[in-house]
Amino acid sequence: MTELVGSQAEKIREFISELSGFALVAEYTLSTIEKDMEANKSMFSVFSDRMLAIRGTAQQLELKNIAEIAGLGEEIAVKGSGAETRSQIRKCVGSLWDALTTVKYLLEHHAEETSEEQDILIHRLQATLKAFGGSRPKVDEDEIAKLLRDRG
Amino acid sequence: MLREEVSVLVVDDVNTMRTQIKLLLKSFGFRHVSLASHGEEAMHMILNGTFHLILADWQMAPMNGLDLLRFVRTNEAHKNACFIMVTADNTKENVIGAIQLGVDDYLLKPLTADSIQNKVYGVLLKKGVLA
Numbered sequence: 001m002t003e004l005v006g007s008q009a010e011k012i013r014e015f016i017s018e019l020s021g022f023a024l025v026a027e028y029t030l031s032t033i034e035k036d037m038e039a040n041k042s043m044f045s046v047f048s049d050r051m052l053a054i055r056g057t058a059q060q061l062e063l064k065n066i067a068e069i070a071g072l073g074e075e076i077a078v079k080g081s082g083a084e085t086r087s088q089i090r091k092c093v094g095s096l097w098d099a100l101t102t103v104k105y106l107l108e109h110h111a112e113e114t115s116e117e118q119d120i121l122i123h124r125l126q127a128t129l130k131a132f133g134g135s136r137p138k139v140d141e142d143e144i145a146k147l148l149r150d151r152g
Numbered sequence: 153m154l155r156e157e158v159s160v161l162v163v164d165d166v167n168t169m170r171t172q173i174k175l176l177l178k179s180f181g182f183r184h185v186s187l188a189s190h191g192e193e194a195m196h197m198i199l200n201g202t203f204h205l206i207l208a209d210w211q212m213a214p215m216n217g218l219d220l221l222r223f224v225r226t227n228e229a230h231k232n233a234c235f236i237m238v239t240a241d242n243t244k245e246n247v248i249g250a251i252q253l254g255v256d257d258y259l260l261k262p263l264t265a266d267s268i269q270n271k272v273y274g275v276l277l278k279k280g281v282l283a
Contacts, residue, residue: 014168049211056209056240056261057166137244144242144258147251 008061015061016107019054023104026050026073030096033080037089041081047096048077054103065118066106072125073099079132088132095128153281159184159201163194163208163220164238173207173238176268191215195223198230204281205272207259210239210246218250225254234275238263 029046051074058067073096080092102121129135139147160182164170167189174185186203188194192215194208206224208217215223217237224230237250240261247258256275259267276282 011168011172015166018166018168049213052211052239052241053166057169059240059262060169060172062262138242139244139247140242141260143244144247144260147247148257151251 012061012063012110015057015063016110019057020104020107022050022053023100023107026100027104030093030100033089034093037086037093041083041089044077044081044092048074048081051077051099051103063106063110065122066103066110068122069099069103069106069118069125072122072129073103075129075135076125076132078136079129083132091128092132095125099125153204153283155181155276155282156183158182158204158276158281159186160205160207161186161188161194161197161203163188163191163206163212163217165189165209165212169209169238173263173268176265177272180269180272191217191220191223194220198224198227198233203230203233205234205236205276207236207238207272210237210241210250218246218253221250221253221255232279234279234281236271236275 026047029043029050033040033043051070055067055070055074058070076092076095076099080089080096083089083092098121102118106118160177162170162173162177162185164173170187170189174187177185186197188197190212191208194206195215198206206220208220210217217239221235221237224233224235234256235254236257236259237255238259238261242260250258256279257271259271273282
């Protein structure tokens with residue numbers, strides 16, 4: 001949010017403090033899913049929502065790695081809620097623990113350079129998402145403007 | 153109506169975001185900017201006040217931005233309020249859902265001062281709130 005109001009460092013401090021709470025909700029959710037994967041798979045949507053909140057604010061603050069990993073976590077969680085077999089759910093849960101652990105680490109060490117381990121994780125999450133059919137279709141600003149115009 | 157008279161409600165569960173949007177709207181000259189941290193709080197504020205423009209995040213609990221939009225559009229006293237969805241969620245299915253429910257515009261994160269200003273003025277002018 002460089003262009004908006006206040007110093008970037010101050011906004012990042014506020015963000016880290018606030019979103020660390022969101023990460024805790026995501027952690028609790030994942031633990032609950034793990035206790036009974038099939039019965040609790042609807043809770044993937046809670047995880048997905050928290051990852052979206054983290055992604056949106058991370059994008060705003062230009063914290064690209066956090067935004068990218070949270071975005072992958074968001075999409076994999078969506079796949080988890082629609083997974084039909086226990087092994088698929090287990091694979092989603094495993095990937096989401098990796099994503100969440102890394103997001104939490106990056107929230108605490110946002111000033112550090114990207115490590116090779118993080119790049120490897122991003123590739124692994126991308127591969128997992130691809131194996132589940134890839135991200136949901138997205139639209140950009142121009143397409144949204146067109147959809148609004150077409151509505152009349 | 154003058155922009156100083158326009159009443160705006162900003163709804164976002166991330167304090168950092170809603171505070172930043174409020175400061176920005178104030179810098180544009182909007183004097184009456186209220187904040188809510190989720191849809192349910194916003195709904196009570198709407199029922200007890202008059203808002204010409206609502207800027208709402210999508211993912212919030214209790215009551216998300218889409219449910220808040222549905223509430224506004226089906227409430228006789230408030231159905232004409234301007235409504236802009238402010239979110240990082242650009243999945244086609246969700247965008248179409250919001251448009252079908254009557255959202256006036258859609259503001260994608262990351263936000264810039266220009267993008268907020270353009271969308272806010274665009275919607276207020278289009279709906280005749282600002283002359």
